[in-house]
Amino acid sequence: MPKIAALSRERHAARRWKRYDSYAFARGAALVDVVAAELPKATMSLPLAFVRQGEGFALSAVLGLAPGRNLCVTQEGRWVGGGYIPAALRGYPFRLVRTEGDQLVLCIDEDSGLLTDDPEDEALFDDEGKPSAAITKVLEFLQQVETNRQVTARACAALAEAGVIAPWPIKVQGDEGEREIEGLLRIDEAALNQLDAETLAGLRASGALSMAYCQLLSMQHLQRLGLLAKAHAQHDEAAAKQARAMLDQPEEESFEFDWDALTR
DSSP, rough: OOEEOOOOHHHHHOOOOOOOOGGGGTTSEEEOOOOOGGGGTTTTTSSEEEEEEEEEEEEEEEOSSBBTTTTOOTTTTTTOOOOOOOOOHTTTTTEEEETTTEEEEEETTSSSSSOOTTTTTTESEEETBBBBBBHHHHHHHHHHHHHHHHHHHHHHHHHHTTTTTEEEOOOETTTTEEEEEOOOOOEEEHHTTOOOOOHHHEEEEHHHHHHHHHHHHHHHGGGHHHHHHHHHHHHHHHHHHHHHHTTSOOTTTOOOOOOOHHOO
């Protein structure tokens, strides 16, 4: 589990941070929440699905076809998921955490490797003990995302009330045969088309109707995940063959591991 700590002068005044240069931190994220403001760009790059979240629904970008495996990030940490990267990833290593008093607190993942003591890295606080200009921008960005999250939740609730969110049956072929991916939901286009004018007007006013069309349009990108899954499988197989070849060398022949290469 990441070590999430509230950003504070007492704890972090003397610390520094550096911006991430790899998306390796997101390799285990098969689903990432998106908000309504992201839809115009996210729809053009990523498959989107509704998922149950508590008693309601959230809209997520589907980045993988199995839990804990993000197909849009390579083993080297490169993003290969198209032209858009969800805002939930772009704020790393920072996040807003809601306290018991319903207040939002800016926090940092202290285990990210991006919290440093290097004077060449960026300051978290200025000489007066106030958040640095860079941290202020991070906070503003995360606050915008959180504000829009409430808009997104209301639109999802409106679609659920209209009865147009339905299971998304997805079957994928793997080494062990065909399996069905569970838990993803989509817009039932037939049900949407049968709604009366008053309900459609309400969905349009809340922004839910455009969200519904964006989700439907985004489903075409599911095929890209299938192609990425094959690419990952080929990469894994090539790496496995290389490892077997190294282990099969004669005992009298010595060799050295390039540990740097293995971790790049």
